[in-house]
Amino acid sequence: MRVVETDFQAWMGGVQARMESALGRLLPAAHLAPARLHEAMRYAVLEGGKRVRPLLAFGAGEVARAAPERLETVAAAVELIHAYSLVHDDLPCMDDDVLRRGKPTLHVEYDEATALLVGDALQSLAFQLLAEHRLADSPHAQLDMVRTLALAAGSRGMAGGQQIDLASTGSALGLPELEYMHIHKTGALIRAAVTLGAGCGQASEHERHKLDHYAKAMGLAFQVVDDILDCDASTATLGKTAGKDSKQRKPTYVSILGLSRARELAGELRAEAQAALEGLGGRARRLAELADFIVLRKF
Amino acid sequence: MRVVETDFQAWMGGVQARMESALGRLLPAAHLAPARLHEAMRYAVLEGGKRVRPLLAFGAGEVARAAPERLETVAAAVELIHAYSLVHDDLPCMDDDVLRRGKPTLHVEYDEATALLVGDALQSLAFQLLAEHRLADSPHAQLDMVRTLALAAGSRGMAGGQQIDLASTGSALGLPELEYMHIHKTGALIRAAVTLGAGCGQASEHERHKLDHYAKAMGLAFQVVDDILDCDASTATLGKTAGKDSKQRKPTYVSILGLSRARELAGELRAEAQAALEGLGGRARRLAELADFIVLRKF
Numbered sequence: 001m002r003v004v005e006t007d008f009q010a011w012m013g014g015v016q017a018r019m020e021s022a023l024g025r026l027l028p029a030a031h032l033a034p035a036r037l038h039e040a041m042r043y044a045v046l047e048g049g050k051r052v053r054p055l056l057a058f059g060a061g062e063v064a065r066a067a068p069e070r071l072e073t074v075a076a077a078v079e080l081i082h083a084y085s086l087v088h089d090d091l092p093c094m095d096d097d098v099l100r101r102g103k104p105t106l107h108v109e110y111d112e113a114t115a116l117l118v119g120d121a122l123q124s125l126a127f128q129l130l131a132e133h134r135l136a137d138s139p140h141a142q143l144d145m146v147r148t149l150a151l152a153a154g155s156r157g158m159a160g161g162q163q164i165d166l167a168s169t170g171s172a173l174g175l176p177e178l179e180y181m182h183i184h185k186t187g188a189l190i191r192a193a194v195t196l197g198a199g200c201g202q203a204s205e206h207e208r209h210k211l212d213h214y215a216k217a218m219g220l221a222f223q224v225v226d227d228i229l230d231c232d233a234s235t236a237t238l239g240k241t242a243g244k245d246s247k248q249r250k251p252t253y254v255s256i257l258g259l260s261r262a263r264e265l266a267g268e269l270r271a272e273a274q275a276a277l278e279g280l281g282g283r284a285r286r287l288a289e290l291a292d293f294i295v296l297r298k299f
Numbered sequence: 300m301r302v303v304e305t306d307f308q309a310w311m312g313g314v315q316a317r318m319e320s321a322l323g324r325l326l327p328a329a330h331l332a333p334a335r336l337h338e339a340m341r342y343a344v345l346e347g348g349k350r351v352r353p354l355l356a357f358g359a360g361e362v363a364r365a366a367p368e369r370l371e372t373v374a375a376a377v378e379l380i381h382a383y384s385l386v387h388d389d390l391p392c393m394d395d396d397v398l399r400r401g402k403p404t405l406h407v408e409y410d411e412a413t414a415l416l417v418g419d420a421l422q423s424l425a426f427q428l429l430a431e432h433r434l435a436d437s438p439h440a441q442l443d444m445v446r447t448l449a450l451a452a453g454s455r456g457m458a459g460g461q462q463i464d465l466a467s468t469g470s471a472l473g474l475p476e477l478e479y480m481h482i483h484k485t486g487a488l489i490r491a492a493v494t495l496g497a498g499c500g501q502a503s504e505h506e507r508h509k510l511d512h513y514a515k516a517m518g519l520a521f522q523v524v525d526d527i528l529d530c531d532a533s534t535a536t537l538g539k540t541a542g543k544d545s546k547q548r549k550p551t552y553v554s555i556l557g558l559s560r561a562r563e564l565a566g567e568l569r570a571e572a573q574a575a576l577e578g579l580g581g582r583a584r585r586l587a588e589l590a591d592f593i594v595l596r597k598f
Contacts, residue, residue: 124453
C-alpha cells in the first residue's frame, strides 16, 4: 500500500480551509432576514465533514488545469446539495438521527420545519451559485453544469437513491440491488463533483471519460468503506451514530458480503479507480492520493 | 368592472391544457425506477390547480412575442417549484394539511418520507428543465433565468417567506410585516414567472420594468384574494381546507384589515397592476385579463 504523503495532507488541508472560507462567504450572512433560517443554513454546512466532494472537484480540476476560483464555487454548489441531503435524511420521517458531524442534527438543534426549509433553501442556493458566477469557458458549458448537478441531485440521482433506500429497509437486497441503490444515492453526486471540477478547465473527451470512470469506482468505494466503518467504528470516532444500519436492518456491503470480502472489494475499487487515471500523468496525482485517502480512512 | 371575456377563457383553457400536456411529458414516466417516487411526483403536479404562474408566464410571453415551446418549459419549471412548495408545506411539521386540490395531500396518499423526496426531486427537475432546453436567445440569458428562479425559490424568496410565516403563527403581525412575508412567500415566484416568460422573447428594459411592476402588484393581490377566499368560501369550493388560517391563528389581510378593507385593497392592487401595463399595447391584453381573473375569482 502507498503511504498517504505529508504533502497530500497539506494540499487537502489547504482545499478544506479554502472551502470553509468560500462556503462562509457564499452562504447568506447569519444576520440577514430571515435570520433564523440563514443561521440554520450555516449550521448545516459550516465546520463540518471531510469535504470529500470538494476534494474530488479540486482533484479533477488539477487534471483540467482549472482556476481555483472556479473550482471553489462548483465545489460549494455540490457540497450544498450534499449538506441539504444530510439535513433531510436525518429528519424523523427518514433516518430519524440526532447526531451528525459530532453535533446535534439540525431538527434537534432548531426544529423540523426549519430543517425542511434549510434543505430546500440550500438546494436553491446551489443552483444560484452555478448561475451567477463565471465557471466555464462558455455560458453553454455552464448550462451543462447546471444540468449535470440537477440530474445528479434529482429523482434519477440522489433523491431517487434515497427512495430506493427507504424501500430497502428491512428487505433482503442482493448485491446488484445494493449497488444500484448506491450508484444513485451517493455515486451520482460524487460523479457530478468530478465532472463539474473538470468542467471548470480544459479536459479532452478522452480525459473526461477516464475521470468519470475514476469517479464511478470512487463513488462505490466510498460507500463500501462507509459500511465497513459503520460496523467497525465507535460513534465518537465517526461523529455520527455508529451501527445504525444494522439496527435499522438496512442491507449494507458488510451484511451482504461479510467484513472481510467488503474490505477486499474496497481495495479492488481503489485499484480500479487508480487504473482509470493511467495516462493522465502527474496532474492526476491528487486524485490517486484521494483514492488512497478515501479507502484507507478511519472515520 | 370589466367582464371576463369568453375569448380570454378560451385562451386560458388552451394554456392550461398545453401545460397539462407539457408537464406530463417533462415529468419522468410513472413506470421509470424508482417508480413510487415518479408516480408520486406526477400525483403532486398533474391534474391540479389553476396554473396561475404558467398563465402569467404565457401572458408576459405575449408581450415579448415569445415562442410557446419556450414558454411551456419555463412555465413548467416555475410550476414544479410551486408544486414542491405545496407538498412540503402540507407536511405535518409545517401546516399539517390533509386536503389539496380536492385530493388527499401527498404524505397522506403516500407517506411523509416520499413527500419529502418528491419535493426535493421536483426542485431539482425545475432547474434541469431550465438547463436542458433552449429557452432564451443566448445561453447567457438562459443562465440568468436559472439565477432568477433560484433566487425566487431560495432563502431570500419563497423558502424565506415560509420561514417568516412559521415565525408569525400566533403572533400579532402588522400590515408591513404581513406584506413583507407575502412578498417572499408567494410574490417572489409570481415575479419569476413573469420575468421568465418575458425572457423567452424580446422585451426592452423599459418593458421588463413595467412587467415586473405588474407582477409585484399581482403577487400581493393574489394573496389578499386568497385570504378573503379562505375566510369566505367552503372547503368544497376551494378544494383545500377552508378557514385554516384563522384556526391556526395566522395573521391574514382579513384579520388585520377586516373583510371590507381587504376587498378594497385587492381592487387597488388590480388597478395598480393594470396601470403598470399602460403603454404596452394590445400585447398586454392577456395580463390585464389575468389581473381581473385573479382578483375576481371565487376559488
